[in-house]
Amino acid sequence: MTRLEAYHGKRDFEVTPEPRDGGRADGLAPVYSMQNHDATRLHWDLRLEYDGVLLSWAITRGPSLDPADKRLAVQTEDHPMSYLDFEGTIPKGNYGAGTVMLWDVGHWQPLSDVAKGLKKGHLSFVLHGLRMTGRWDMIRLKPEGKRVNWLLVKHEDAAAHGPDPVKRYTTSVATRRTMDAIAEDAPTAPPPPRKTALPRWRQPQLATLTDRLGDPEQRWHELKFDGYRALVAVGKGGARIYTRNGHDWTDRFLPLVPAFEELPCDAALIDGEITVGAGLYGFGRLQKAIKLGGPFHFHAFDLLKRDGEDLTGLPLTNRRAALEELFTDTPPLGLLQLSPVLRGDASDAFDRVCHTGGEGLISKRMDAPYRGGRSTAWEKIKCIKRDEFVVIGWQDSDKKGRPFASLALGIEEAGEMVYAGKIGTGWDADTMDEIAARLKPLARKTAPAPVPAAEARGMNWVTPRLVVEVRYAEVTEDGRLRHPSFEGLREDKPADQVRRDPPTAALETAAETKPKARGSAPAKPQRSTKAAAVADAGDKRATTAANGRVTIAGISLSSPDRRVFPQARHTKRDVAEYYARAADRMLRFAGDRPLSLVRLPEGLEGERFFQKHAGKGFPDAIRTVEIAEKSGAAEYMTVRDAAGLVGAVQMGTIEFHIWGARNDRVERPDRMVFDLDPDEGLGFDAVKAGAFEIRDRLDALGLPSWPLLTGGKGVHVVVPLRRTAGWETVSLFSRMLAELCARDAPERYTATMSKAKRKGRIFIDWLRNQRGATAIAPWSLRARAGAPVAVPVTWTELEATDRANLFTLDDALNRDPEATPPPGPVSLSAAVLKRLESRL
Known part of the structure; x- marks a missing residue:
């Protein structure tokens, strides 16, 4: 039975104007609508996109x-996506x-x-409609016959x-009928x-970069x-929507x-x-939302004109009062x-904004008029360093399907x-293709x-237009960006307006400060040391305090300049x-799992040393x-965000090793790992051959896998599992497969940990x-010279790789x-076990 079978069975599409099928279900956020339906009884139909249909x-x-x-909500048949904006009789x-x-129409956000x-x-969710907003709950009642009431x-x-x-609201949001x-x-x-008439666009007021919060008496x-x-x-x-440079982008929003x-x-x-x-x-x-038609929010912070009256000459407080009246x-x-207004000392608020990843x-001076262009009446205090640059060139990639490896910036x-x-990071495949297409007509022979x-x-040079x-993180002494990451294309800003912000300074105006008496001491800071530490940030996750500590992802890091990898010259x-x-990509694999940390x-x-239980002084983020254990319950460490990862680093952690199960079902593994650990004398080609052999054996049993370059000497072959089998089953299967390999090729493999039996062979470590037991987490650093990283690769890439510590x-x-x-993920079923047993 298809999801729409009940919907189709109740309608004659030769007569009704309702849509039969169709509609998109590929937006950035799920869509929502509510229809007022004057049928036998007047009611409102709630529609929530889910799994390709409208619940x-x-x-x-x-x-x-x-x-x-508590409003009764009777669940009805699923509707096609095209019903989202249906209106008619x-x-x-x-x-x-x-x-x-x-x-009503808009998007919904499942919680x-x-x-x-x-x-x-x-169901708990937030509605982002034109009329219905905020959080809602849907609670199902006990069944009453065939009706399902909520x-x-x-x-x-x-x-x-x-x-x-x-x-x-008594009219349509689409037709106003x-x-x-x-x-x-x-x-x-x-x-x-x-x-x-529509007011004309005018040059917006811009903020000047500074490193201090303003005087709360005047700002x-x-x-x-x-x-x-x-x-x-x-x-x-x-209504028309204009960019900061006066371009009409109404169609995009x-x-x-x-x-x-x-x-x-x-x-x-x-x-x-x-x-x-x-x-x-x-x-x-936001850039993806522009391509897909939403969702958007508009945060209003100033009103320049209303009903023919120019308000720009009024103080900010007066303009804000008029804006609030307009938005009542x-x-x-x-x-x-x-836009929320923070009055008084904003130090604590600034710390919270930065801690939660804000900009x-x-x-803003409360008594200042609105003036186009940049001035000190508005100042910006950044949690992160984030700016626009122009692309001046690109380098070829040696990876198939990638149009470039990196972009040169100017x-x-x-x-x-x-x-x-x-x-060389921050984009997906579609964005790379778009950038490549835009750079192609800008090709030139010389560097700009x-x-x-x-x-x-x-390098392939281009005219600096994009x-x-x-x-x-920061700009080095020679003007290079440290740890840059692509955020998006800026179509709203022309290349000739991209300039380096001047160094931050304690900018003062006569309206804000009184003249100092001759010989007086320097003025006291207008904010706390803690807030100053945040504002002096080189990265939205990294801030430096006067005592030499830094704050990264909300974690205060001591001795940040201590060398951890002396040869590679990398610090704590x-x-x-x-x-x-790396948090986003790493937590996909390591988040919400029991952990063991390798601390140095x-x-x-x-x-x-390894550590699996948190000790005294560990940050709360861990x-x-x-x-449950034989001796009673034990508390294992786990992390769920960047703060947890950095909190472990504060305690000297280099490596993260993960269980094969998640916290919510620790008795049901969701991954199986075969660790190919070679004897000292074996080369990497032998390890690769072993990985491909295990892959092929798994494929023959209907178990797809992927390889992980461990950053050490070996390769992990990882099988994602549905959480249907317990530890005994997974352990038994992995042991049988390892022993099968050792039986068929005893000169190449061993399934025994003994060092004596490993000589000249690869130990297929099924004990993980x-x-x-734990295995190295994907994207974890390794405590080895050169600061290598454990990185997932494709089988095609593994074939062309010459070492396990390729990435650093x-x-x-x-x-x-x-x-x-x-x-x-696949199920490790009894049938799969039997097929493997038959080969032993």
């Missing part, structure tokens, strides 16, 4: 914003006959696993207790009439958003337009920032939001283009800036920064999971699959983490 419920009295109200005699109004929620009977309840948040939406007009098939109603602070600056004009003819057209004004010019919405974050996600009736937590703060300084280094010969080798946004800070940057508190040349701390993160997607 559907009939809300008998419509949604309520009062958390005390279903003829009499048909199932669901009556008028259907598109009452937990949807499949588990449907099975358990409790309750829809509003969660207590900023969107709760608003005006009754059923009474407030009433129910009667839809029934009569009337044309789309025009937007609210406005007489004043307030707002969040620095991670998006596109936009000026929005509302007036006769609707169309989902926001209906919300702007509902604002209670005849005309307005609003300054703000557009970010990705529906619970998603980051500039890269917008749905809280909706598509249009006011920083904007400090930036204008003192009227001249200077080389800023190379970047002086580049050292060693770094220019193999602008990219880059996150980086380098190790912490690596794990902070004095670096590579000091003592090393969490624990309770696991016993309960409590310096270059591992240049590798696209999506380049080696692991195969889907």
Whole structure:
């Protein structure tokens, strides 16, 4: 039975205007809609995208914003994705006959696993619609015959207790028609009439970079958003959205337009920032949202004009009051939001913003008028170093299917283009193809800036037109970016406007400071040392305090300059920064698992030891999971975020070794590992041959696998498992396979750990699959000379690889983490075990 069989069986598509099939289900966030349906009984139909269809419920009295109200929601058949924006009249005699109004549309954000929620009977989610916003809960009641009844309840948040939406909204969000007009098939109603012409775009006010928070007596602070600056004009003819340079990008942000057209004004010019919405974050996600049509949020922070009146000459406080009045009736937590204002000492707020990965703060003089261009009336204090650069060249990749290996960056300084280094990470395959296509017509024979010969080798030069946004740790003394990572293309900023920000300074104006008396002491800092440490950051995860410690991913790191890898000249800070940057890719494998850490508190040349239980002084970010043992329950270490990884580094950790099971089901492994450990005299070709042999044997049993370069001498062959078998089964299977290999080729393999029996052979270590055993985590550093990293590769790449320590701390993160997607998990069934047993 297909998901839509019930839907199709109830309808005659020769008669009803309802869609039969179709609609997309490939957006950045799942879509949502609610339709007002005047059938036998007036109700509201809730539609939530899931698994290629629209889950559907009939809300008998419509949604309520009062958390005390529990509205009955009768689950109905799944609908096709194309039903999302359906509006019209279903003829009499048909199932669901009556008028259907598109009452709300947008995206929804599940707060937990949807499949588990449907099975358990409790869904928690956030709606990001034009009308319905905030968190909601759906709770299933006990069955009553064939009907499946749920309750829809509003969660207590900023969107709760608003005006009754059923009474407030009586027209379509798509056509602005009433129910009667839809029934009569009337044309789309025009937007609210406005007489004043659209205000013209004007140059926006820009902030000057500084390293201090402003005087709380004269300034307030707002969040620095991670998006596109936009000026929005509302007036006769609707709404238009302009970039900071005056380009009309209304078509790229169309989902926001209906919300702007509902604002209670005849005309307005609003300054703000557009970010990705529906619970998603980051500039890269925003670029994808632009391609896919959403989701978006607009954060308004200034009002330049309203109803023909120019407000730019008024103090910021007056303009803000007018902006808040304009936004009085917008749905809280909706598509249009006011930028939060932080009054008073913002030190603690700044620390929290940086700790949670925010951009920083904007400090604004409360008494200042609005003036286009850059000035000290607005100042920006960054948690991270993140700037625009122009691409001046690209290097060929030796990896099949990759259009380039790295990009050369440039930036204008003192009227001249200077080389800023190379970047080789941060993009996916689609973005690489897009960049390559844009660079192709810009080819030129000479370098646009002086580049050292060693770094220019193999470079293809281009005219500096393409602008990219880059996150980086710091700028070295020779002007190179340290640990750069691509964030996205900047189509809103032309290349000739990309210049290096001047060094930060304690910028003061006469309006903010009194003249110092001759011979007086220097002025005291306007913020705490802790806040200063955050503002002086070289990376959003790394900040330096006056006492020499650094803060990375919210963890205070002592002795950051101590050499951990003497030969490779890498410090404790380098190790912490690596794990902070590698967190997303590494936690896919190592997050929420019991861990063992390899600690070297004095670096590579000091003592090393394994540790699986947290000791005294371990950071709170290193969490624990309770696991039953013969002697009683024991607390094992586990991590779930970048702070946990860096917290382990603070305790001297270099390597992370992981269990083969997750915390939530420690008795059900989700991975099986064959560790190929060669005798000292064997070369890497023998190890590769062994890995391919194990792969082939696994494939013959229906068990796909992937290889991991361990960063040491060997290779791990990893089989992702469905969590259906226990430790005994997985251990037994891996032992039988290892013994089968040793039996068939005793001159090449051994399944016994004994050093004596390993001479000239490869030990196929199946013991990694016993309960409590661990294996090196993918993307973990190894405590070996050169700072190698354990990196997943493809079988094709393994064939061309000549060593297991191919990747190091310096270059591992240049590798696209999506380049080696692991195969889907498989079940280690009794039938598979029997097939293996038959071969012994």
